[in-house]
Amino acid sequence: MEFRMESDSIGSKLVPSEAYYGVHTLRAAENFTISGLKMNRDFVCSLAEIKKAAAIANGEAKLFDKEIEKAIVLAxxxxxxxxxxxxxxxxxxxxxxxxSANMNANEVIANRAIEILGGNKGEYSIVHPNDHVNMGQSTNDVIPTAGKITTLRLLDKAINELRRLSEALELKEKEFEDVIKMGRTQMQDAVPITLGQEFKAYTSAINRDIKRLERSKEELKCINLGGTAIGTGLNANYEYFNKIVPTLRLITGLDLTRAEDLIDCTQNVDCFVAVSSAIKTCAVTLSKISNDLRLMSSGPRTGFGEINLPAKQNGSSIMPGKINPVIPEVMTQVAYNIIGNDITITMAAEAGQLELNAFEPIIFYNLFGSVEMLTNGVNTFIKNCIVGITANKEVCSNLVDSSVGIITAICPYIGYEKAATIAKRALKTGETVKDIIINEGILEKSELEEILNPKNMTQVKKLSKPKLSSRLAVV
Incomplete structure (x- = not known):
């Protein structure tokens, strides 16, 4: 391998001749062997868009030759x-x-621009990473701006998946609107509900999460580009300062605006905490739905067995025929990871000092990871679980009929104490609530059937209500 010699304030260092990166990037690569990963592709793209906008704005301000501007833009x-x-x-x-991320972009763009202009990599007298590519900028306005652009685009993908999930849940809501099942509170029988109503509630929760994520995007559109090192705009040409954000807005197609207080926007990263919080909240919703699906599909013979999840793979290396709810399980694990990321983002944002938060790299690493994991998790949740769910209508109906929970619907007609006595007797003897009420002549069969009509038990209805006084005798 051939090398070229590059120098910085620390000293000189050999860089591979064919490398587009330079000495700063090489030192950083040697210093930071942490995750073993590379920077997010969308983030790299965002950095290039910022550098392109800066080259155009500086070119229009006539701060360097048009040929340099064009070469940087092409790179x-x-x-x-x-x-x-x-x-x-x-x-x-x-x-x-x-x-280091900013300089990696500056060096790669500079060396590619040098090639475009006919020079050799490392000939920084032609195009310089700092003096040309980074002109009018600082890491402290470039990196947070790139982080915001990247997050906005990743959020759009996540929101699209969540909208698809909402639509899939809505279809299940309609499919299951006539499936009566037992509702449960604190894992105990409560009162009847339709499976469709449960799925409607899931749809409502996901739609609320979508709105939260949409609202969180608004803060990200406010950027500090032009503020340079601490928000005062030192070394930014006045004409460049006025052109840079409108130029970037055109390049990205995003509705970006410059912050009114550039110092605040440079010091504080609370907007990323707000976004992370909205993502975490959505993850909690998805995990709760996943837990419900695992419970309702449990068994299938010795659990609730109210729904069937799609069989995606063998569930055991030792138990033949066992199928596990692997998709809800992975969705919950996605949620756990996102919740953990949110704590890291929160602590990193809190650790900012004075004019800058030095911990934006870990914020972005976790934030990008959260949004991408959410997007991918929801995609597999829809495709491999939600769309294939079926209901065991007969099982659901039998569980309702055998439950003492339906006594709640009868309570207004016979009084709480009498209803409680019937419930205790049903639990002790194994008789059904219906049988006890009819056999004891507490209510007429036709009257009982009206009260216990599934639709009447799962919706607010106007029913004929006899006076309680004639029915309060204890069974």
Whole structure:
């Protein structure tokens, strides 16, 4: 392998001749062997979009030659189009508030621009990583802006999957609207409900999560680009300062605005905490739904057995024929991971000091991971679980008939104490509530059937209500 010599404030170092990255990137790659991963592709693309916008804004301000502007823009376009990603070699978890990520982008873009202009990599007198590619910028306004652009795009993908989930749940709501089952509170029989009503509740919860995520996006559209090191705009040309955000808005297609208080927007990263919180809340919802599905499908012979989940793979290496609820299980594990990420993001945001939060790399690593994991988890949840759920209508009906929970519907007609006595007797003797009431002549059969009509028990209905006084004698 051939090398070229590059120098920085620490000293000189050999860099592979064919590498688009430079000395700063190489030092960072050696210093930060943490996760073994590379930076998020969308994040790299966002960095290139920022550098492209900066080159155009600086070019329009006539701060460097048009040829340099064009070369930088072409190099950025190649990265945006998916090229040169192998040159972004730094671990996403890094010290320095993201300076290494910013310099990785500056060096790759500079060296590619040098090639476009006919030079050799490392000839920074032609295009310089700091003086040209990073002109008018700082890590401290570039990195948070790239983080916001990336999160916005990842959130759009997650929200699209959640909308698909909402639609799938709504279809199940309609499919199961006539399936009467026993509702349960604290894992004990409560009162009847339809399976469709339960799925409608899931749909409502997911729709609420979508709204939260949509609201959280608004804060991310406010960026500090142009504020440079601490939000004061030091070293940013006035014309560049006025052009950079509108230019970036055109390049990204996102409705970005400059923060009114650039110092605040540089110091504080609470917007990422808010987004993470909304993602965590959605994860909690998804895990709760997953837990419900596992309970309702349990057995299938010795549990509730009210629904069937799609059989996706063998459930045991020793028990033949066993099928486990693997998709709800993985959805819950996704939720656990997201909840853990949220704690890391919260602590990293709290640890900011004075004019900068140095821990944005770990914030972005966990935030991007949370959104992507949520997106992928919901995708498999829909495809491999929700759409294939079927109901065991007869099992559900039999459980309702045999439950003492239906006594609650009769309580207004015979009084609480008498209803409780009937419930205790049913539990002790194994008789059904219906049989006791009819055999004891407490209510007429036709009257009981009206009260216990499944629709009447699962919706607010106007029923004929006899006076309690004539029916309060204890059984």
């Amino acid at each position: 950025c376009d190649e990265i945006i189009n998916g090229e040169l990603f192998e040159s972004f070699i730094i671990d996403p978890i890094q010290g320095g508030a993201g300076t």
